[in-house]
Amino acid sequence: MKRNQMLIPMPLRYLINAVLFAAFLWIMNSLITGGAISRYHSGIISSIGISIILAVSLNMATGYLGQLPLGHAGFMALGAYTSALIMKSAAAAKGLESALGASYAAYFFPAALVAGGLAAALFALLIGMPALRLRGDYLAILTLGFGEIIRVVLLNIDNVLGFKLTNGAAGLQKIPTTTTFLFTFIFVGITCFVIHTMMKSRHGRAILSIRENEIAAESCGISTTYYKTLGFVVSAFFAGIAGGLYAGNVGILNPSSFGFMKSIEILVMVVLGGMGSMLGSVLSASVLTALPELLRSFAENRMVVYSLVLVIVMIFKPTGLMGTYDFSLNGLLDKLILKLKGGNARFQKGGPDE
Amino acid sequence: MSLVISQLINGLQSGSIYALVALGYSMVYGIIMLLNFAHGDIIMVGAYAAWFVMVRLSLNPVLAIILAILACTVLGVVIEKVAYTPLRSSPRLSLLITAIGISFLLENLAQRVFGAGAQKVPALISGPAIEIGGQRFSFIAMVTIVVSVVSMALLTFLVRKTKMGKAMRAVSEDMGTAQLMGINVNLTISFTFAVGSALAGIGSILYSCAYPQASPTMGAMLGLKAFVAAVLGGIGSIPGAMLGGFCIGLAEAIVSAVGLSVWKDGVVFAILIVVLVVKPTGILGRAIREKV
Numbered sequence: 001m002k003r004n005q006m007l008i009p010m011p012l013r014y015l016i017n018a019v020l021f022a023a024f025l026w027i028m029n030s031l032i033t034g035g036a037i038s039r040y041h042s043g044i045i046s047s048i049g050i051s052i053i054l055a056v057s058l059n060m061a062t063g064y065l066g067q068l069p070l071g072h073a074g075f076m077a078l079g080a081y082t083s084a085l086i087m088k089s090a091a092a093a094k095g096l097e098s099a100l101g102a103s104y105a106a107y108f109f110p111a112a113l114v115a116g117g118l119a120a121a122l123f124a125l126l127i128g129m130p131a132l133r134l135r136g137d138y139l140a141i142l143t144l145g146f147g148e149i150i151r152v153v154l155l156n157i158d159n160v161l162g163f164k165l166t167n168g169a170a171g172l173q174k175i176p177t178t179t180t181f182l183f184t185f186i187f188v189g190i191t192c193f194v195i196h197t198m199m200k201s202r203h204g205r206a207i208l209s210i211r212e213n214e215i216a217a218e219s220c221g222i223s224t225t226y227y228k229t230l231g232f233v234v235s236a237f238f239a240g241i242a243g244g245l246y247a248g249n250v251g252i253l254n255p256s257s258f259g260f261m262k263s264i265e266i267l268v269m270v271v272l273g274g275m276g277s278m279l280g281s282v283l284s285a286s287v288l289t290a291l292p293e294l295l296r297s298f299a300e301n302r303m304v305v306y307s308l309v310l311v312i313v314m315i316f317k318p319t320g321l322m323g324t325y326d327f328s329l330n331g332l333l334d335k336l337i338l339k340l341k342g343g344n345a346r347f348q349k350g351g352p353d354e
Numbered sequence: 355m356s357l358v359i360s361q362l363i364n365g366l367q368s369g370s371i372y373a374l375v376a377l378g379y380s381m382v383y384g385i386i387m388l389l390n391f392a393h394g395d396i397i398m399v400g401a402y403a404a405w406f407v408m409v410r411l412s413l414n415p416v417l418a419i420i421l422a423i424l425a426c427t428v429l430g431v432v433i434e435k436v437a438y439t440p441l442r443s444s445p446r447l448s449l450l451i452t453a454i455g456i457s458f459l460l461e462n463l464a465q466r467v468f469g470a471g472a473q474k475v476p477a478l479i480s481g482p483a484i485e486i487g488g489q490r491f492s493f494i495a496m497v498t499i500v501v502s503v504v505s506m507a508l509l510t511f512l513v514r515k516t517k518m519g520k521a522m523r524a525v526s527e528d529m530g531t532a533q534l535m536g537i538n539v540n541l542t543i544s545f546t547f548a549v550g551s552a553l554a555g556i557g558s559i560l561y562s563c564a565y566p567q568a569s570p571t572m573g574a575m576l577g578l579k580a581f582v583a584a585v586l587g588g589i590g591s592i593p594g595a596m597l598g599g600f601c602i603g604l605a606e607a608i609v610s611a612v613g614l615s616v617w618k619d620g621v622v623f624a625i626l627i628v629v630l631v632v633k634p635t636g637i638l639g640r641a642i643r644e645k646v
Contacts, residue, residue, distance in 0.1 A: 068450050130630040137389040137450055138630055141581055145623035148575070156616050260574070264458055271451055303462040310455030315440050318448045 071147030079116030079240025120240025179248030274320030369603020370502035378550030394577015400558030430551025588639020
């Protein structure tokens with residue numbers, strides 16, 4: 001009983017986390033704008049943030065929901081192209097910049113990102129509805145196929161439409177590079193917050209129950225199809241947002257960067273970190289994104305290493321490095337307060353708790 | 355008219371390859387409920403084995419065919435023993451992720467060893483075109499169709515009439531009960547993988563006759579389409595896999611004939627979506643009631 005008691009009230013818990021996150025953002029941002037962190041390194045930090053969003057969102061579908069979507073890169077591509085096209089047309093409209101000043105990006109970029117996320121979510125809904133109605137691995141196959149088809153469509157859609165939209169194999173170029181550290185990590189925060197609170201809510205509990213036992217969940221009156229689709233669509237939505245951030249980070253989009261390899265890379269992050277652990281996803285996304293940049297020899301062999309990691313982790317430690325453990329700062333504070341208040345509270349109550 | 359027939363034959367040819375691969379998926383799925391993603395890559399290994407034997411060792415095609423099929427069979431059993439057996443009691447998701455990992459590992463190892471480019475596989479089977487009623491049919495297409503139909507018939511015989519086939523059916527019905535009845539479950543599952551992989555080996559030979567090159571990623575799409583064929587025909591059903599394979603092959607041939615060959619992958623997955631919406635058990639599949 002006592003161990004689960006929350007000594008810090010709920011609003012305060014959110015406040016503590018929000019203040020700490022804001023402090024982190026402020027410190028890092030002033031380091032970057034102040035020039036203490038080079039442009040090259042801040043680019044890597046942004047791509048770490050993007051990987052975190054991707055891994056956390058895939059963790060929602062794989063770790064919490066127990067499904068295996070293999071087309072996460074496809075949803076990322078959808079978001080990337082959607083937001084890139086919006087940003088390009090916004091940049092092309094000359095009036096905007098004079099009306100809103102140079103900071104027009106600050107107004108348009110979040111909207112473009114959300115549009116990208118919505119585009120991904122829409123397609124996830126279209127795929128999820130037929131596949132998630134059934135038990136089994138149909139979602140894996142469909143999303144795997146979908147990821148490939150998105151690539152083919154992006155390559156060939158110009159021939160069908162008759163005008164330039166995605167530029168085919170040459171790719172979209174001169175996308176305004178509006179992704180900054182601040183934008184990326186604000187969205188990282190939003191992603192983690194939304195998925196965390198969702199998993200703590202009634203809907204999240206329903207999603208977890210489906211992972212544990214679908215038949216039992218259904219017999220408890222949980223609409224499994226609805227919740228599976230919900231989890232999958234939310235996961236795709238954030239993948240779309242990550243795609244938009246990616247587009248703004250690199251400035252050039254090419255269909256070949258959203259292949260099956262990318263989907264597997266994200267899956268490795270989730271599996272290695274521990275399916276069902278947000279902290280695990282964040283950590284392994286950070287490490288696996290930074291490592292190829294720091295170690296060139298690792299970058300060459302990384303695909304072989306990734307596939308070995310998948311197999312070895314599954315055979316020897318299927319829960320991943322973190323398992324389902326999630327760090328909670330306030331939980332730690334609770335324990336500390338309990339300790340500081342002294343054991344006397346516990347002594348008075350006597351044995352049953354211990 | 356002759357164009358229609360030749361497109362039909364093309365469709366049947368690629369359809370029979372899909373059917374052979376689909377059988378492997380279907381058998382493995384039927385017995386341990388695993389979507390064996392590595393199955394497509396076994397085909398890739400088969401094609402490389404044939405290429406290696408013929409080009410590097412410069413042996414004759416018959417030996418290449420036998421060694422390629424043998425390589426596939428051994429690889430299939432090794433994968434099952436190393437990667438899938440330790441996970442038999444773990445959740446489905448772990449098994450699926452392992453299968454993805456193995457598939458990815460094979461692709462990347464092939465890329466590191468043989469290079470990312472395609473290798474040209476010399477002709478394994480050759481013969482004069484056959485003329486029936488004024489219509490010329492390519493020899494390879496005929497061989498492909500005949501070989502796959504014969505393999506299918508042999509497999510049906512194996513599953514229906516032999517003792518091992520009976521064991522396979524029993525294990526796929528209920529693994530625990532089968533074990534209680536004195537069936538060696540491990541051996542039966544390994545045998546299933548061996549048969550499925552041998553069929554993939556035959557498929558890889560026929561595939562490299564039709565498209566004479568080996569590349570690290572050739573198996574991925576082929577495997578996926580074969581899985582769609584297995585689902586379309588009804589997973590777990592041998593005639594279903596054949597029917598599904600022919601349907602997918604013909605659909606692709608029709609799409610290519612209309613001039614939309616770029617979109618043929620899309621059409622295959624559209625078929626999968628339609629099947630999942632309309633009849634998830636497939637054409638010849640039977641609904642499996644889930645016991646609680």
